[in-house]
Amino acid sequence: MIPFTDDELLPAVEKSLDKVKPMLALDGGGLTLLGIKDGKVFVQLQGACHGCSSASQTLKYGVERQLRIDIHPELEVISIPIGTDFDMDKLV
Incomplete structure (x- = not known):
């Protein structure tokens, strides 16, 4: 179980993703x-x-790996394709 709330994770996730974005660029x-x-x-x-x-x-061995190293080993990355009707409030 991840010992952080989603709100607590947000700044750390953003910072970790900033490390990966130059590689993608x-x-x-x-x-x-x-x-x-x-x-x-x-x-x-x-x-x-x-x-x-x-x-x-890229998602598994680049993005997810970096998040797990920087924050917590149980984090999971899920890719949402462009054009998908995505609503965080509808997730269970």
Whole structure:
């Protein structure tokens, strides 16, 4: 169990994602943080990363790994495709 509230995680997650964003930008991509719910970090890949065949590897071994190193080993990253009707309030 993650010992932080979603609100407490937000600044730490933003700071950790700032470490990963330059790597994505080198390949013409980007990342948008959509929100955090129950230790799950919802993101959306942008630019060249959107639809890339390596996107799942980038999320797992780049983004999620960095969050787990910086914050907590149980954090999980979930990618929301562009164009998806996403509403944090509807998540269970």
